Amino acid sequence: MKIKSAEFVMSNSDVEKCPKERLPEYAFIGRSNVGKSSLINMLVDRKNLAKTSGRPGKTQLINHFLINKNWYLVDLPGYGYARVSKRAKKTFQKFITDYFEQRKQLVLAFVLIDCRHEPQPVDIDFMHYLGESNIPFQIIFTKADKLKPNALTRNIDAYIAKMLENWEEMPEYFITSASNREGKEAVVKNIHTINEEVKGSL
Ligand code: GTP
Numbered sequence: 001m002k003i004k005s006a007e008f009v010m011s012n013s014d015v016e017k018c019p020k021e022r023l024p025e026y027a028f029i030g031r032s033n034v035g036k037s038s039l040i041n042m043l044v045d046r047k048n049l050a051k052t053s054g055r056p057g058k059t060q061l062i063n064h065f066l067i068n069k070n071w072y073l074v075d076l077p078g079y080g081y082a083r084v085s086k087r088a089k090k091t092f093q094k095f096i097t098d099y100f101e102q103r104k105q106l107v108l109a110f111v112l113i114d115c116r117h118e119p120q121p122v123d124i125d126f127m128h129y130l131g132e133s134n135i136p137f138q139i140i141f142t143k144a145d146k147l148k149p150n151a152l153t154r155n156i157d158a159y160i161a162k163m164l165e166n167w168e169e170m171p172e173y174f175i176t177s178a179s180n181r182e183g184k185e186a187v188v189k190n191i192h193t194i195n196e197e198v199k200g201s202l
């Protein structure tokens with residue numbers, strides 16, 4: 001599938017105010033700085049559609065990007081960022097959970113995991129929460145360019161082993177790099193397949 005158009009539509013912190021059309025949407029979630037916004041830009045071939053930063057905590061709202069006038073990519077704030085105030089952190093969590101629990105158009109969450117790190121409790125817990133809430137998700141490993149192939153394979157294998165402690169099978173996963181564009185075609189193709197599956201059902 002070719003991405004012909006990608007437009008920023010709106011940012012907000014209230015699921016009620018998100019776009020009303022019944023178009024499928026794909027949300028990107030994960031720790032601050034894992035590369036959610038960068039991955040969205042990579043998928044749509046645009047440098048600065050989603051705002052990125054070397055400092056964690058850049059994305060603070062629910063951001064809707066309309067793709068091919070037919071589906072949405074949704075950039076979300078990161079979780080597990082310690083430097084925001086406790087109060088702000090609470091607000092993040094509430095509107096993020098409201099979004100996940102109430103948004104009917106959400107067909108899939110992509111949980112982003114930095115391939116360099118060992119499995120982190122905050123990610124494992126978040127996936128557990130998605131599972132309990134019956135929200136379909138897949139895993140996207142990010143920053144693959146930062147590891148040599150052997151180390152990458154070792155880390156992914158360790159991640160799979162960790163997941164299998166709690167899950168009957170490993171969720172679908174992708175290995176990506178926003179720097180060298182690895183994984184782009186696979187992720188876009190996967191979205192296209194799901195778009196076809198959910199057509200007319202929203
Ligand atoms: P928040 O909005 O703060 O939650 O962060 P985010 O998850 O949206 O991360 P963002 O896309 O802003 O990227 C964070 C930093 O990681 C930036 O400095 C990016 O340039 C860098 N980065 C993101 N993806 C990659 C990647 O695949 N490879 C490399 N080398 N750097 C990356």
Ligand code: MG
Nearest residue numbers: 036037058059
């Ligand atoms: Mg971001």
